[in-house]
Amino acid sequence: MGKTARDVAVLTDVLLDPGLRAKFPNGLSDFLVDGWQGIRVGFVDASLWQLPPKLLVSDDEYKKQMVFIFSSRHVHRSCRASPPPGRGSSLKLDDEAAMPITMRHEFRVLLDAYFTECVGESQVSSLEELMKWNKDHASLELPQAGQDLLVGSQEDTAPIEKVERARAAVGQIAKNGIDRALAQSGIEAIIAPTESPISSSASSAGYPIATVPLGR
Structure with missing residues (x-):
């Protein structure tokens, strides 16, 4: 979690295993670019990707804001992605x-x-x-x-x-869901609200996930 993408890159440098860190002598910040040019991202359907009430009592205005932001034509995006939650709840x-x-x-x-x-x-x-x-x-x-x-x-x-x-089964179904969304939509990253099942999907699949503010 960080305020900017650069914060996340620096934090990841710290968390990386020393063996992996050695492969990036100048740190992951070297891979950052200014803007979204050349990066294909997909936004999930925020009206569907929400945590159940028993886990989170969310503010109605917050929900409306997230749905608006993620569906707004003003949000820069290459395409949309609506992968299944993949939390293994039905597995x-x-x-x-x-x-x-x-x-x-x-x-x-x-x-x-x-x-x-x-x-x-x-x-x-x-x-x-x-x-x-x-x-x-x-x-x-x-x-x-x-x-x-x-x-x-x-x-x-x-x-x-x-x-x-059970861990292997849940991990596989989460990985399959994310891989399918990336491949079918032709994207490199999925963007979703923080208060959604995305963290469970990513962690179960063993994929990295970062949290940064979404705004102007």
């Missing part, structure tokens, strides 16, 4: 939705790893302790919603083999 693995299998497992693992790095900085050190903290301070931490997602992750018992199969 089944052993009669179970594949995406939640990976999410439940990875959430607990990554959160516990994060807490391990915060020794002495946090009053909780694991997902289990976080759930207890929320319960003990329910009026403050759980005023409008429960913690079913946290409980589901903590109680997850899926074997790692099943998690890996």
Whole structure:
């Protein structure tokens, strides 16, 4: 995430594996150009690419603005792209939705790893302790919603083999969706609202994604 494309290039330089960084001695900023000349981009249909209400309570005016910007003839674009969300929500693995299998497992693992790095900085050190903290301070931490997602992750018992199969299946369907959109539309990049499933699609496919302001 950055304020400009140059910010994103510099940040990516920092995040790159040293072996990959060595291939770009002058940094990724060398590849930046002034303007969109020669770059073919596609804008998704912002009226369709929106997060479900249970994940985000979005402002109606914001939605209208995004739909207007992404459909406006004043926005410079080479073509339009409307790839499927590709979040794997309908993909089944052993009669179970594949995406939640990976999410439940990875959430607990990554959160516990994060807490391990915060020794002495946090009053909780694991997902289990976080759930207890929320319960003990329910009026403050759980005023409008429960913690079913946290409980589901903590109680997850899926074997790692099943998690890996689910991750591979979700990744493949996301990759196929993005590749198809790029190929069919003849574009090099897809632009979508931040508050949309695009981040899930890109991360599942293993493709890079960046966030910058869209304006004049």
